[in-house]
Amino acid sequence: xxxxxxxxxxxxxxxxxxxxxxxxxxxxxxxxxxxxxxxxxxxxxxxxxxxxxxxxxxxxxxxxxxxxxxxxxxxxxxxxxxxxxxxxxxxxxxxxxxxxxxxxxxxxxxxxxxxxxxxxxxxxxxxxxxxxxxxxxxxxxxxxxxxxxxxxxxxxxxxxxxxxxxxxxxxxxxxxxxxxxxxxxxxxxxxxxxxxxxxxxxxxxxxxxxxxxxxxxxxxxxxxxxxxxxxxxxxxxxxxxxxxxxxxxxxxxxxxxxxxxxxxxxxxxxxxxxxxxxxxxxxxxxxxxxxxxxxxxxxxxxxxxxxxxxxxxxxxxxxxxxxxxxxxxxxxxxxxxxxxxxxxxxxxxxxxxxxxxxxxxxxxxxxxxxxxxxxxxxxx
Amino acid sequence: xxxxxxxxxxxxxxxxxxxxxxxxxxxxxxxxxxxxxxxxxxxxxxxxxxxxxxxxxxxxxxxxxxxxxxxxxxxxxxxxxxxxxxxxxxxxxxxxxxxxxxxxxxxxxxxxxxxxxxxxxxxxxxxxxxxxxxxxxxxxxxxxxxxxxxxxxxxxxxxxxxxxxxxxxxxxxxxxxxxxxxxxxxxxxxxxxxxxxxxxxxxxxxxxxxxxxxxxxxxxxxxxxxxxxxxxxxxxxxxxxxxxxxxxxxxxxxxxxxxxxxxxxxxxxxxxxxxxxxxxxxxxxxxxxxxxxxxxxxxxxx
Amino acid sequence: xxxxxxxxxxxxxxxxxxxxxxxxxxxxxxxxxxxxxxxxxxxxxxxxxxxxxxxxxxxxxxxxxxxxxxxxxxxxxxxxxxxxxxxxxxxxxxxxxxxxxxxxxxxxxxxxxxxxxxxxxxxxxxxxxxxxxxxxxxxxxxxxxxxxxxxxxxxxxxxxxxxxxxxxxxxxxxxxxxxxxxxxxxxxxxxxxxxxxxxxxxxxxxxxxxxxxxxxxxxxxxxxxxxxxxxxxxxxxxxxxxxxxxxxxxxxxxxxxxxxxxxxxxxxxxxxxxx
Numbered sequence: 001x002x003x004x005x006x007x008x009x010x011x012x013x014x015x016x017x018x019x020x021x022x023x024x025x026x027x028x029x030x031x032x033x034x035x036x037x038x039x040x041x042x043x044x045x046x047x048x049x050x051x052x053x054x055x056x057x058x059x060x061x062x063x064x065x066x067x068x069x070x071x072x073x074x075x076x077x078x079x080x081x082x083x084x085x086x087x088x089x090x091x092x093x094x095x096x097x098x099x100x101x102x103x104x105x106x107x108x109x110x111x112x113x114x115x116x117x118x119x120x121x122x123x124x125x126x127x128x129x130x131x132x133x134x135x136x137x138x139x140x141x142x143x144x145x146x147x148x149x150x151x152x153x154x155x156x157x158x159x160x161x162x163x164x165x166x167x168x169x170x171x172x173x174x175x176x177x178x179x180x181x182x183x184x185x186x187x188x189x190x191x192x193x194x195x196x197x198x199x200x201x202x203x204x205x206x207x208x209x210x211x212x213x214x215x216x217x218x219x220x221x222x223x224x225x226x227x228x229x230x231x232x233x234x235x236x237x238x239x240x241x242x243x244x245x246x247x248x249x250x251x252x253x254x255x256x257x258x259x260x261x262x263x264x265x266x267x268x269x270x271x272x273x274x275x276x277x278x279x280x281x282x283x284x285x286x287x288x289x290x291x292x293x294x295x296x297x298x299x300x301x302x303x304x305x306x307x308x309x310x311x312x313x314x315x316x317x318x319x320x321x322x323x324x325x326x327x328x329x330x331x332x333x334x335x336x337x338x339x340x341x342x343x344x345x346x347x348x349x350x351x352x353x354x355x356x357x358x359x360x361x362x363x364x365x366x367x368x369x370x371x372x373x374x375x376x377x378x379x380x
Numbered sequence: 381x382x383x384x385x386x387x388x389x390x391x392x393x394x395x396x397x398x399x400x401x402x403x404x405x406x407x408x409x410x411x412x413x414x415x416x417x418x419x420x421x422x423x424x425x426x427x428x429x430x431x432x433x434x435x436x437x438x439x440x441x442x443x444x445x446x447x448x449x450x451x452x453x454x455x456x457x458x459x460x461x462x463x464x465x466x467x468x469x470x471x472x473x474x475x476x477x478x479x480x481x482x483x484x485x486x487x488x489x490x491x492x493x494x495x496x497x498x499x500x501x502x503x504x505x506x507x508x509x510x511x512x513x514x515x516x517x518x519x520x521x522x523x524x525x526x527x528x529x530x531x532x533x534x535x536x537x538x539x540x541x542x543x544x545x546x547x548x549x550x551x552x553x554x555x556x557x558x559x560x561x562x563x564x565x566x567x568x569x570x571x572x573x574x575x576x577x578x579x580x581x582x583x584x585x586x587x588x589x590x591x592x593x594x595x596x597x598x599x600x601x602x603x604x605x606x607x608x609x610x611x612x613x614x615x616x617x618x619x620x621x622x623x624x625x626x627x628x629x630x631x632x633x634x635x636x637x638x639x640x641x642x643x644x645x646x647x648x649x650x651x652x653x654x655x656x657x658x659x660x661x662x663x664x665x666x667x668x669x670x671x672x673x674x675x676x677x678x679x680x681x682x
Numbered sequence: 683x684x685x686x687x688x689x690x691x692x693x694x695x696x697x698x699x700x701x702x703x704x705x706x707x708x709x710x711x712x713x714x715x716x717x718x719x720x721x722x723x724x725x726x727x728x729x730x731x732x733x734x735x736x737x738x739x740x741x742x743x744x745x746x747x748x749x750x751x752x753x754x755x756x757x758x759x760x761x762x763x764x765x766x767x768x769x770x771x772x773x774x775x776x777x778x779x780x781x782x783x784x785x786x787x788x789x790x791x792x793x794x795x796x797x798x799x800x801x802x803x804x805x806x807x808x809x810x811x812x813x814x815x816x817x818x819x820x821x822x823x824x825x826x827x828x829x830x831x832x833x834x835x836x837x838x839x840x841x842x843x844x845x846x847x848x849x850x851x852x853x854x855x856x857x858x859x860x861x862x863x864x865x866x867x868x869x870x871x872x873x874x875x876x877x878x879x880x881x882x883x884x885x886x887x888x889x890x891x892x893x894x895x896x897x898x899x900x901x902x903x904x905x906x907x908x909x910x911x912x913x914x915x916x917x918x919x920x921x922x923x924x925x926x927x928x929x930x931x932x933x934x935x936x937x938x939x940x941x942x943x944x945x946x947x948x949x950x951x952x953x954x955x956x957x
Binding site for chain 1: 409413415438439440441442443444445447448449450452472473474477478479480481482483486509510511528538539540541566567568570572573574589590591592593611613637639652653654655669
């Protein structure tokens with residue numbers, strides 16, 4: 001006798017216990033602290049903060065721990081937490097020209113005012129597994145000293161003035177002006193209003209900033225391979241700390257409320273000219289929390305590709321297609337919908353099953369009927 | 381909010397549904413999770429949806445603590461209309477005890493401490509995924525549907541900017557082209573679920589992936605029907621007693637599924653049946669998909 | 683003789699009932715792209731039952747003109763008035779989008795040079811023909827299918843292929859299908875953009891024959907854009923020669939082709955073999 005499947009509730013509770021066990025792993029191995037994650041898996045923390053749209057290193061580290069290192073799951077935890085936070089207002093726009101620079105490179109000029117600053121980068125490491133890192137585990141005190149760069153007072157050595165490379169081009173009128181959206185007085189908020197296509201650039205950049213790194217990387221890459229080609233140059237990539245200011249209503253002037261680490265990329269792209277305007281370079285922009293260099297570069301490529309409509313270019317590649325890019329960039333939406341296929345669909349499937357059987361029956365009867373009309377009656 | 385609020389629901393004390401009124405809602409959250417301002421925003425969208433039957437109202441869908449595609453739209457609608465005195469029923473595929481139905485019910489027990497039930501007629505709000513209960517609903521009830529893709533024209537025209545125009549101008553020919561193509565290829569309209577309907581002789585609407593078997597129940601239903609799509613950020617509605625017409629051709633009228641069998645548990649002959657595979661030699665049986673309806677019928681027989 | 687007089691003379695000659703108003707009236711139309719004029723100061727009347735050919739080389743502005751008058755492009759200045767079914771002339775750019783789109787799927791047809799632009803490649807030939815019937819309210823499958831079959835015959839396509847997808851058709855067949863899809867709802871005005879361009883010469887000839895018999899039978903009015911004077915000669919009553927965005931000569935097709943007045947028309951005519 002068939003008994004309807006019961007006990008969904010009990011199953012869920014048991015599943016959660018198993019999950020907790022798996023997360024902890026072998027009890028003989030010391031538990032990972034969120035401080036360790038924050039300090040030693042800092043690029044994971046940066047990605048979770050960026051795509052989770054919440055600048056909080058401690059919470060990001062907690063999310064990574066709880067998610068067992070699954071970054072999209074961690075981003076999800078941060079997003080769900082973020083929605084419940086009260087909103088006091090919007091900060092003043094940060095000024096990345098006043099960034100406390102830790103890294104700053106330009107591929108368009110050999111030297112620039114303020115100089116090139118290589119900073120912490122994997123770029124010129126040889127990708128050879130460093131077995132010392134495995135060997136040194138457990139006796140940490142040893143890894144200080146000569147391996148670390150001796151910064152002769154680090155930041156103090158750098159020029160105070162680090163003008164943005166694109167601003168240098170702008171002085172000469174060589175690069176397009178950044179056009180404010182149609183309503184500069186009211187900047188959109190993707191988390192508070194549904195997107196309505198076509199969207200202005202404010203919402204577009206918000207969407208890309210929290211968009212999935214892998215998705216943007218693939219799209220940016222596709223523009224380089226000819227799908228919406230825009231001849232990019234990395235005008236400037238910078239990493240550092242920027243002050244965040246807020247204007248409390250009762251004060252009426254900005255006060256500094258803290259500092260965030262940002263990565264910024266300004267792409268300089270193929271020039272455009274028309275009968276009205278002389279040729280100018282165009283640009284794409286990328287920005288993230290923390291150090292997410294690959295992300296900001298990809299974002300800048302996609303931002304530039306999405307300007308196709310405004311610039312009157314032929315829009316025929318995926319990266320140029322605003323609805324396509326923006327509707328599919330969010331990994332929380334994407335993973336939710338892909339994974340919802342795990343939910344039961346037996347009602348829909350039953351409906352299809354019934355139809356397919358019916359159609360097959362009809363086909364069989366029709367085939368029989370052609371051969372021998374009497375066989376149909378016999379078959380029935 | 382404290383960090384304890386981030387604890388997994390299952391790790392807090394188990395809440396047995398049906399007796400939740402003895403325990404208060406989780407003090408770390410606002411009643412029914414969403415803050416009041418968000419609820420007001422959603423209620424405004426609902427009012428607009430009720431005023432324009434079948435029209436998809438964009439709303440600022442929030443990120444919920446369950447994944448997109450798992451009922452976030454329905455959950456937000458329910459959270460916005462739920463009061464402390466409501467009695468909630470949650471079904472998925474017609475059944476109260478499927479995992480996701482259990483999970484959503486637990487969510488509201490925890491955050492709103494409302495009374496829950498499996499009995500269709502006792503519920504004031506029924507949140508559903510993919511089915512309409514077999515028992516006719518009344519004017520005192522609200523049916524909340526979870527919707528994955530609200531746009532009935534989406535698979536014919538992927539662009540939102542274009543489909544919006546098609547709705548605005550009532551350019552629905554393409555939908556019948558799809559039905560034409562079905563008949564030309566298969567001899568029937570081969571759409572079995574998410575079967576498109578015209579609401580109040582105006583907007584074409586996707587009834588969510590309910591089987592077409594349930595479409596006639598939508599027509600002039602006394603209960604208010606609300607549809608929430610969280611990921612796609614749309615809410616739409618069918619007010620009580622509204623005409624809902626399933627698209628068809630004059631010479632290929634709309635028909636619902638029929639089974640040769642009756643339910644092998646309760647004997648019902650006019651319900652939607654699930655096929656259950658009982659062994660690996662082709663053995664199968666058919667049982668009601670509406671678990672409450674089936675249980676009650678069997679109880680009555682005993 | 684003014685242009686209008688010549689047209690009227692032609693109309694009565696063709697035996698079409700003369701009307702007080704033209705079907706389409708274009709007045710001083712201009713359109714430029716980023717400061718570059720694509721067409722300017724174009725004016726003409728199109729009378730019911732008349733086929734007007736717009737000829738010129740590529741870049742002469744003829745395709746821009748066609749797109750402006752068929753409301754696919756907005757124009758910078760000028761008026762495009764259309765005689766609605768209620769007998770009133772209305773500026774098509776002043777119509778609401780709903781009215782314009784309704785016009786496009788009922789009263790008007792558009793035959794693209796590339797049939798893929800005018801067809802739905804993912805649905806069957808029958809569904810392609812059915813779409814416009816459905817758009818104007820047909821809801822009987824049997825009747826829709828019957829009409830689709832009938833139109834397959836009329837454009838000389840094998841009606842056994844009604845359920846096949848257009849991408850299994852040759853270029854010439856796709857063009858026939860596009861024509862059937864447009865004509866099924868009996869539009870009053872058809873825009874054609876190089877309808878025989880891109881086809882083999884032998885296929886072209888058959889398609890032209892078909893088009894000629896259809897426009898005569900259905901008493902269609904049409905604006906036909908072509909670079910091929912042979913096509914204009916075969917199909918059109920009147921011809922408009924464009925060069926550099928401007929109309930350089932207008933007249934009855936036979937007159938212009940046999941006795942071109944403008945040097946550019948003379949050059950065009952002399953550069954083709956007589957039909």
